[in-house]
Amino acid sequence: MELSDLLIRLRKRTVAIDQAMFVAPAGGGVLPPDPQAQVAAVEDELALEIGPAEWAELERLAADPVPGRPLPRVLLVILARRALAAGDAKLAMRHGLAALAREQRDLAAQDVYLKAREAAGEGPGPVDPRGRFCAKPWRELELRPDLSGHACCPSWLAVPIGRADGAEGAAFWNSEAARAIRRSVLDGSFTWCSRLHCPHIAAEKLPRREEVTDPELAGIIRDERTEVAAGPxxxxxxxxxxxxxxxxxxxxxxxxxxxxxxxxxxxxxxxxxxxxxxxxxxxxxxxxxxxxxxxxxxxxxxxxxxxxxxxxxxxxxxxxxxxxxxxxxxxxxxxxxxxxxxxxxxxxxxxxxxxxxxxxxxxxxxxxxxxxxxxxxxxxxxxxxxxxxxxxxxxxxxxxxxxxxxxxxxxxxxxxxxxxxxxxxxxxxxxxxxxxxxxxxxxxxxxxxxxxxxxxxxxxxxxxxxxxxxxxxxxxxx
Known part of the structure; x- marks a missing residue:
């Protein structure tokens, strides 16, 4: 396989991943994909298509990129994951940082960077928020310059839930994307939440579910409600x-x-x-x-x-x-x-x-x-x-x-x-x-x-x- 063709395909794949994660949910609040699963799918495809010689050449290109032709971000994340699996945490951290310098919202890049940082002894790894609760998706709404709506700070949870200038008006508050985000909090996965940028997760400040005493929030947890009757x-x-x-x-x-x-x-x-x-x-x-x-x-x-x-x-x-x-x-x-x-x-x-x-x-x-x-x-x-x-x-x-x-x-x-x-x-x-x-x-x-x-x-x-x-x-x- 010609590496040039592969790189073109991976650049298009990176754009498609970003479109599905950061753009498409704003148009009617459609369900966002799982960021880790997206990268894993690309990694599985590459494992079937290229061999050790091609991987070595990609590593060389990552170490000495051609000016004006950076490697596709999804490839940098995959190279970081491979380096971490091979025990080279320093290299994994460099690849992860390179990916984050391109797109700070990339959750897969954040994940591998934090894991590599921990393995290299340079800082803590990603916090596991299972068993915790965050009320923001039920109570907060942020409107961004493109008039997309978010259930939290977009630096912490970048997936939009709709648009303030869309045909549905204020109804996007309970869109499919909004309900999916709330569900991810209830099941403990926090699928679209940043372990790197969210200070509540990073500092382990989120309360445990059993510690939530607010009657309304306790009822949401008990009944697993993802739709909100009142506004934010x-x-x-x-x-x-x-x-x-x-x-x-x-x-x-x-x-x-x-x-x-x-x-x-x-x-x-x-x-x-x-x-x-x-x-x-x-x-x-x-x-x-x-x-x-x-x-x-x-x-x-x-x-x-x-x-x-x-x-x-x-x-x-x-x-x-x-x-x-x-x-x-x-x-x-x-x-x-x-x-x-x-x-x-x-x-x-x-x-x-x-x-x-x-x-x-x-x-x-x-x-x-x-x-x-x-x-x-x-x-x-x-x-x-x-x-x-x-x-x-x-x-x-x-x-x-x-x-x-x-x-x-x-x-x-x-x-x-x-x-x-x-x-x-x-x-x-x-x-x-x-x-x-x-x-x-x-x-x-x-x-x-x-x-x-x-x-x-x-x-x-x-x-x-x-x-x-x-x-x-x-x-x-x-």
């Missing part, structure tokens, strides 16, 4: 990407919706979003841009008036540059904000200027002082700083934690950088300080042991396993 309790509005910044970890340039786009989003909000919020207790805006920089979200926040939505509380995620006293009063936010999360990603002005492109450190600090006043007077319940950890800023994590404490924030949330399509695979590897083969990885682990990060207000999120590894290594060396 929490709705995350992450579909307008408008923002006043162009952070390299998020986008290549500033994005602002034009009038035509705003009118389209306004129409979807009136037809689908506002009705969905009638049963909601929490609404979040926004993980896709900035709520204060979005004309659409500012309009929507004004429509969520106290009279019509008396029980509704707001969660605002912002870069903080436009969150000042004037905006707070204009949007009538006092006392209605359950949580205010502010992305800073740095603790020094020079680093901030690079990581938060178009940002203004001095203005941010002034607005953080305003938020500190808000917190003290009860204008916001929970106030947190957020920090995307990467090679450029990991040394400032302790200073950022100190800043949060000094301001009187409730905490600081660290999570690892992800590739949202803004980096080439090689460039992303340079930023991914969590990778065990990164040149500064050991220095990163040393930072994780800094006494300033022992503060109870630090939320380690998906860094929890790395933090534990850093502390364990220090304890053994002592």
């Amino acid at each position: 309790r929490r709705v995350l509005l992450n579909y307008d990407r408008s923002c006043n910044l162009a952070c390299p970890s998020c986008r290549r340039e500033r994005i602002v919706a034009d009038q035509e786009e705003r009118e389209r989003l306004d129409a979807v909000a009136d037809r689908v979003v506002l009705p969905l919020l009638e049963d909601a207790k929490l609404v979040k805006a926004t993980g896709s841009g900035d709520p204060f920089a979005s004309a659409h979200f500012r309009r929507l926040l004004k429509r969520l008036d106290r009279a019509r939505y008396p029980r509704l509380r707001l969660q605002l995620q912002t870069n903080g540059l436009l969150c000042d006293e004037r905006a707070w009063q204009e949007l009538d936010l006092e006392g209605r904000v359950e949580a205010l999360w502010v992305s800073i990603d740095a603790a020094e002005a020079d680093t901030y200027a690079v990581i938060r492109k178009h940002g203004d450190w001095q203005r941010l600090r002034e607005n953080l002082d305003f938020m500190a006043v808000l917190k003290r007077r009860g204008g916001v319940k929970d106030w947190r700083l957020d920090f995307v950890v990467q090679a450029r800023n990991y040394r400032e994590m302790p200073a950022a934690a100190d800043l949060a404490r000094a301001l009187g924030a409730d905490g600081i949330h660290f999570h690892m950088i992800r590739n949202w399509g803004t980096f080439t695979p090689q460039a992303f590897r340079e930023h991914l300080i969590a990778a065990p083969d990164h040149a500064e990885h050991q220095a990163f682990l040393a930072v994780l042991r800094d006494p300033a990060l022992a503060w109870a207000g630090v939320d380690w999120s998906d860094l929890t396993p790395l933090r534990q590894r850093a502390l364990t290594a220090a304890a053994k060396a002592a």
Whole structure:
């Protein structure tokens, strides 16, 4: 068999796998496939088609790829699985990371990378969530920029359950895909959930089924209900990407919706979003841009008036540059904000200027002082700083934690950088300080042991396993 023909076929197969997993379920909420079974099927086919000489040549191509012609991602995952089975955990980890640098949502790549990392002694393996329960698929809905709906954060559970602009309107909340995801939680497989990115799974924070005391959730577990009569309790509005910044970890340039786009989003909000919020207790805006920089979200926040939505509380995620006293009063936010999360990603002005492109450190600090006043007077319940950890800023994590404490924030949330399509695979590897083969990885682990990060207000999120590894290594060396 000509390897060139094989590679073309595997590239098409990779596209088809992604289509079935990340695109097709949004169109009517059709049932997503099992990601592990998909890769296993391709691996079984190759085992019948090619021999040792071809496998050796594929390994050579993986080690020294032709510029502009990377190996198909599904092949990298299979090579990782083969290396792990042969006992070469380091090689398996490299192949797994190469696949994840292309597509962070690839669950088969995540699985083999975590298993290889454990086998190489570089960190824990995938957590087994059997016997645990997660309420998110029954209570949460996230809307993304393509208006696809998700039963959880798409970084943690990437399969969509429908579309907010589809013909079925809000009914996609109980689509076939939504029910399948809920069923996977009930049977303990968590088939489409990320063991790498979900902080609740990675940190083993999900409650055991027998520990669930909420009467409604206990009834869902007992009766194995996959359909939900009421709408979501929490709705995350992450579909307008408008923002006043162009952070390299998020986008290549500033994005602002034009009038035509705003009118389209306004129409979807009136037809689908506002009705969905009638049963909601929490609404979040926004993980896709900035709520204060979005004309659409500012309009929507004004429509969520106290009279019509008396029980509704707001969660605002912002870069903080436009969150000042004037905006707070204009949007009538006092006392209605359950949580205010502010992305800073740095603790020094020079680093901030690079990581938060178009940002203004001095203005941010002034607005953080305003938020500190808000917190003290009860204008916001929970106030947190957020920090995307990467090679450029990991040394400032302790200073950022100190800043949060000094301001009187409730905490600081660290999570690892992800590739949202803004980096080439090689460039992303340079930023991914969590990778065990990164040149500064050991220095990163040393930072994780800094006494300033022992503060109870630090939320380690998906860094929890790395933090534990850093502390364990220090304890053994002592």
